[in-house]
Amino acid sequence: MSLSQRIFAHGLALGDDAQHRIYGDRKRQLFAGLAGTVVEIGPGTGVNLPYLPDGLRWIGLEPNPHMHDYLQERLTGRDIDAELRTDPAQNTGLPDACADVVISTLVLCSVPTLDDTLAELRRILKSGGRLLFIEHVAAPRDTWLYTLQRGMRPVWKRLADGCHPDRATGAALRRAGFSSVSFDRFDTGLPVVSPHVMGVATV
Ligand SMILES: C[S@@+](CC[C@H](N)C(=O)[O-])C[C@H]1O[C@@H](n2cnc3c(N)ncnc32)[C@H](O)[C@@H]1O
Incomplete structure (x- = not known):
């Protein structure tokens, strides 16, 4: 357990209210009617x-x-059959086709290898299962923001627990072998990581 992980956890907790303001309506839409x-x-x-x-x-x-x-x-008092594990997304330790839904919000920017991780998530999803995601992504290549994202990447990764501000996550999802991938792009106005995608990839 590193000090930087401890600091990152407390820093993230401080941003929870802002997250609800920025993403709340989209999450209500994306996560509606989940079961299984x-x-x-x-x-x-x-x-x-x-x-x-x-x-x-x-x-x-x-x-x-x-x-x-x-x-x-946050799980206390909820009627959720919860299991908390420390396995990473790229190597979940879960059996094939065990999940109806996988959720990823602001995580695919941090996994060490995106293509391997998406293959692993596809493996654990049942046929017809869905990966629901909200992720910040690289700005279009010909923009000053993309240049900034690339330039800041080394420092950003250090400060934000491995996060890549310039990941082309939408493109990676499209080539990951899902039967369908659909997403909307939106901007949050956050510095450096304003461009986002929100959508569904179906096995
Ligand atoms: C920016 S935070 C987002 C947390 C939360 N999903 C949210 O929307 O606020 C990134 C999270 O991904 C976790 N993480 C980093 N690398 C990971 C990996 N390889 N597998 C799974 N989780 C990872 C971090 O510990 C952290 O909790």
Whole structure:
């Protein structure tokens, strides 16, 4: 357990209210009507849990143990059959075709290898299962913002627990072998990581 992971966990918790303001309406739309087994990668402090219905089986894959107390607190009193693990998204340790839904919000920017991770998520999803995502992504290549994202990447990765500000996550999702991928682009106005995608990839 590193000091930087501890600091990152507390910093993330401080941003929870802002997250609800920025993403709340989109999460209500994206997570509506979920049922069955949901695997959430990198759930952080549990900022998505208020948007998930009771009655789910929820498996949280959160490698940073400093997030776990926050998650346990948010799970308390909920009728969610929860299992919290430290396995990373690129190597979940879960069986093939065990999940109806995988959730990823602001995590695919941080996984070490995006293509391998998407292959792993596809493996654990049932046929017809869905990966639901909200991710910040690289700005278009011919923009000053992309140049800024590339230039800041080394420092940003250090400060933000491995996050790549310039990842072409939408393109990676399209080539990852899902039967369908659809997403909308939107801007949050956040510095450096304003461009986002929100959508669904179906196995
Ligand atoms: C920016 S935070 C986002 C947390 C939460 N999903 C949210 O929307 O606020 C990134 C999260 O991904 C986790 N993470 C980093 N690398 C990971 C990996 N390889 N597999 C799974 N989670 C990872 C971090 O510990 C952190 O909780």
